[in-house]
Amino acid sequence: DGGITQSPKYLFRKEGQNVTLSCEQNLNHDAMYWYRQDPGQGLRLIYYSQIVNDFQKGDIAEGYSVSREKKESFPLTVTSAQKNPTAFYLCASTGGQGRDTQYFGPGTRLTVL
Amino acid sequence: RKEVEQDPGPFNVPEGATVAFNCTYSNSASQSFFWYRQDCRKEPKLLMSVYSSGNEDGRFTAQLNRASQYISLLIRDSKLSDSATYLCVVLPRTGNQFYFGTGTSLTVIP
Numbered sequence: 001d002g003g004i005t006q007s008p009k010y011l012f013r014k015e016g017q018n019v020t021l022s023c024e025q026n027l028n029h030d031a032m033y034w035y036r037q038d039p040g041q042g043l044r045l046i047y048y049s050q051i052v053n054d055f056q057k058g059d060i061a062e063g064y065s066v067s068r069e070k071k072e073s074f075p076l077t078v079t080s081a082q083k084n085p086t087a088f089y090l091c092a093s094t095g096g097q098g099r100d101t102q103y104f105g106p107g108t109r110l111t112v113l
Numbered sequence: 114r115k116e117v118e119q120d121p122g123p124f125n126v127p128e129g130a131t132v133a134f135n136c137t138y139s140n141s142a143s144q145s146f147f148w149y150r151q152d153c154r155k156e157p158k159l160l161m162s163v164y165s166s167g168n169e170d171g172r173f174t175a176q177l178n179r180a181s182q183y184i185s186l187l188i189r190d191s192k193l194s195d196s197a198t199y200l201c202v203v204l205p206r207t208g209n210q211f212y213f214g215t216g217t218s219l220t221v222i223p
Binding site for chain 1: 117121144145147154155156157158159162200202204209210211213214215216
């Protein structure tokens with residue numbers, strides 16, 4: 001089946017640790033995005049990438065890093081510099097025939113202990 | 114001013130009722146508009162795109178008013194399964210960043 005996968009679904013980490021969230025898509029989409037969602041709030045853009053080996057900061061990039069070495073993959077690293085990392089992280093992609101439509105992965109819920 | 118604004122609700126309506134949500138956007142050069150549905154602790158899923166002439170999908174009708182810069186979603190004959198948060202999403206004509214509203218919460222009551 002075509003789609004976007006994110007792993008893990010739930011992630012716990014201790015303060016001061018870096019952690020990497022996985023996002024993979026087999027939709028042959030060019031663009032990929034990372035969002036953060038906090039309770040009662042809308043989605044906020046962390047980073048996005050339009051093509052391989054290129055990405056741009058979103059509204060809340062501080063404390064996060066990404067890479068786009070392959071079209072299918074766009075991992076997000078939450079670094080220890082991120083002051084409040086506990087949140088629901090969503091990966092999305094656009095492209096193909098429905099170029100303007102975003103499709104989301106199931107999300108990763110990160111909790112910092 | 115936020116790019117996209119929605120009334121957060123909550124909207125609590127009985128089964129069978131008709132309910133409407135509005136969403137305003139600030140960028141007059143916006144190109145594409147969408148309604149997404151998000152269930153609790155799940156990812157947003159596309160409900161429908163919004164076209165200039167308005168469009169309908171079963172019990173759902175979406176409208177776009179470019180002059181007043183708002184889009185609307187009408188749900189007729191509400192079902193219990195319609196309970197969710199509805200997100201308004203806007204894509205400007207230039208750039209590649211989507212702008213999301215904070216969502217409107219709907220609960221359909223038996």
